Amino acid sequence: MDHGLPSPPDPTRGRAPVRLVRRAAPGGLLPGEVEALCERLYRVRGGTEADLSLAGLHPFTDLAGIDAAAERLADLIQRGGSILVVGDYDADGATGSALAVLGLRALGAARVGYLIPSRFAFGYGLSPAVVEVAARERPDLILTVDNGMASHAGVARANALGIAVLITDHHLPGPAMPEAVAVVNPNRSDCPFPSKHLAGVGVVFYVLAATRARLRGSNWFGAARPEPNLAEWLDLVALGTVADVVTLDRNNRILVEQGLRRIRAGRGRPGLRALFAVAGRDAARITARDLAFAVAPRLNAAGRLTDMSLGVECLLTEDPAQALAMARELDRLNGERRLIEGEMKDQAEDLLATLSLDGTEPPPALCLFAPGWHQGITGLLAARLRERYHRPAIAFGEASDGSLRGSARSIEGLHIRDLIAAVDRAHPGLIERFGGHAMAAGLSLPRAGFESFREAFVDVVRHELGETAPVRELLSDGELPGAGLTLATAERLRFAGPWGKGFPEPLFDGPFEVLARRVVGEKHLRLRVRAPGGSPIDAIGFQLADRIADIGPEAHLAYRLDVNDYQGQRTPQLVVEHLPSPPGAE
The missing domain is CATH 2.40.50.460 (OB fold (Dihydrolipoamide Acetyltransferase, E2P))
Incomplete structure (x- = not known):
């Protein structure tokens, strides 16, 4: 091995x-001092229990590119154009895709579809191959959700086919942005939006709000077409935000809290209610922790093992019986995922236990590959390694074309995407593609380049950490x-x-x-x-x-x-x- x-x-x-x-x-x-305790807890976290109403959200007008995005979407909606949502295959991408479809339809879009590319067949992002599949639907516009910032070739291919691309994403951009009709991303270098921690689903929520305002200004809504209340789908925003483990600054806390309140009040999507039911959780008493540990893993299981379209359909359906049937299938897949993950974890631990030691400390970074490891589970394995050894970790699985696809997880204070970018600068051509953010990233590289990458990655991390071994606080x-x-x-x-x-x-x-x-x-x-x-x-x-x-x-x-x-x-x-x-x- x-x-x-x-x-x-x-x-x-x-x-x-x-x-x-x-x-x-x-x-x-x-006794009686619990409120004082809560005030102290908020204070040491740099916040207060201040009003978490929607009125406290930062305005969408602060997002760079949102005017162009809203204008293009409003025009397409009014003309009856066709919009195809292309989302990522994780819970953030699934909730964001479902939100985009539901919201655009409620705004009056006549033709809205979605496509969630398989991680096994296409990998991450809007690649040229994904665009070829999307083109079969003859869309006027591709709307990306939780991806697109690194999709230069895919956007170029769409442009060549006469398909406009509108990017909504939250991942860090590279030196240049793709040639899309609009790019909405709070992490654009020119974006003044105060909250840089929006999840992909949060960006979609803001784009829908801006589009609604544009349509309202053109008198699009009326008795025959009532203006939708976007807060109706904050349960999806809450789930995607928590599942993607983005920082809960005050803006995100508002989005999550408002979504939780809807769920507790019995106004959550049928699919969400069904997922709570199969997880054995009382929806009336759920918290963000329940979203993270009960619902998100079941939703993510579809994208890890098969096709995330099952997860999106579960979130889209209005039929409680259909929602429950799909939630049960997601629950079954999650059980299968746990078995595979357990086998991979045991295999990794057995391997680590048999290796000879040169010293008492592990290397500053862990980089692991074994033939047969499931691509959809490598991210979970990397997280387990990170948690046990408190080191940034990358676990690789072999793709059908023979290349390696890795999932990376990091510790606080080490920006994993920047570390991979440093390897890419030092060794041009070694990494085929990569993307991500501070705590999680993905990459692909040729099988023959694994050893070179491992050595380079360990060296980059060692340079960042120095000689002091990181200690979890x-x-x-x-x-x-x-x-x-x-x-x-x-x-x-x-x-x-x-x-x-x-x-x-x-x-x-x-x-x-x-x-x-x-x-x-x-x-x-x-x-x-x-x-x-x-x-x-x-x-x-x-x-x-x-x-x-x-x-x-x-x-x-x-x-x-x-x-x-x-x-x-x-x-x-x-x-x-x-x-x-x-x-x-x-």
């Missing part, structure tokens, strides 16, 4: 080192008194978000008496603990079963305070994220 990876430590030796850091001096919590919000570990506190924190990247869910740490311990599900650690001055409370440490021998009569835990809903009984529960030494003892 060609692993292409310098020898890391034996995985049985444990995870990468973690440093627990408290954001500020611990804040007390007495866990930021704690301090210690909660035992009297505060209640269901009321857990419920308030649960809905005090939305929490996510850039606005993380509260994490606390403190000492506990350990009353009982056992392994559940072979991999998880179940504890019964009691904080000073508190009552006994259950704790669960996912994937921490190997640490049971480290648990004595007392333990210092870093944890989230959550709600355990089991057979209709709701109780507070600690979700253990780490078993650290007390602050200052590490």
Whole structure:
């Protein structure tokens, strides 16, 4: 097996080192002080619980290129032109594509279709081959969703065929933009839009808002054609934004919070409601975490294993029965995905464990390839490697044409797309194509170039990091008194978000008496603990079963305070994220 990876430590030796850091001096919590706690949590995250109404959104007028985009779309809608949406094959692309189709139809577009290219047949983006497929539909305009910034050849081919291209994307642009009729991307160098963290689905939402304003100005709407309320589809915006793990700045928090409120109120899309049902989640009580860990993986399973069109159709349908049937198929695919991922992860760990070591530290970057690895799962494998070793990681699978397609994941402080771009500048022609953003990227290269790429990538990362090995930092919000570990506190924190990247869910740490311990599900650690001055409370440490021998009569835990809903009984529960030494003892 060609692993292409310098020898890391034996995985049985444990995870990468973690440093627990408290954001500020611990804040007390007495009964009735939960609101004060929330205010402190918001403050240390650089925000407030300020009004998260839609009125607080940045205006679409700040987006570069949006006037040209709205003008072209409004003109096509009024003329009865044909629009083909070409989206990416992940959850952001699927939600954005569904939103574009639903929104354009509601605005009065007579002919709107969509195309989600297969990752296996075409790879990422609007390639010339994808344009040839799209041309069979005879569209007047191709509207890209969550892709297009690197599609120079594809846009050129569309132009040669007389098909206009309008790009909506959020990935970082290269030195030049494709020759499209309009490019809407908050990360354009000339774009003054304050929020640079819009997901692809968020960009589509803004384009629809601008198009609606343009049509309103031409008196397009009336009694026979009512003006649509775009907030109707904020559930899709919330899902795509959370699934793409973009930073939840205030603008994104508004979009996510408003979408969550619609879902909880029973106004979500039938497909979303069905996905919650098959995941065993109560839609009336969902949070951003439920979108991330219950819905997004099931939606993504279609794009990883087969065709994301199934996911888009699930989001588009108005028929609850059809939605449930498609959600069940997505659930089945997600189960298959978990099996494949588990096999690949075990294979990788077995491989890493058998390699000889030159030293005690793994290399600064992990770059891995094995024949037979599933292209659709390499991103998940790279994420697992990143999480375990706290290193940027790239996992490659072999495409049908013999080339390698890699998925990259990075750690905070290392911009993965920029790192790959640095390799590309130093070794022109080695990488066939690449794209992405700070934390995730994709690339392809010839099979024969793998070793050269691995060495170059490791060197670039080593240059960025220096000789100091990166250590994962866990930021704690301090210690909660035992009297505060209640269901009321857990419920308030649960809905005090939305929490996510850039606005993380509260994490606390403190000492506990350990009353009982056992392994559940072979991999998880179940504890019964009691904080000073508190009552006994259950704790669960996912994937921490190997640490049971480290648990004595007392333990210092870093944890989230959550709600355990089991057979209709709701109780507070600690979700253990780490078993650290007390602050200052590490």
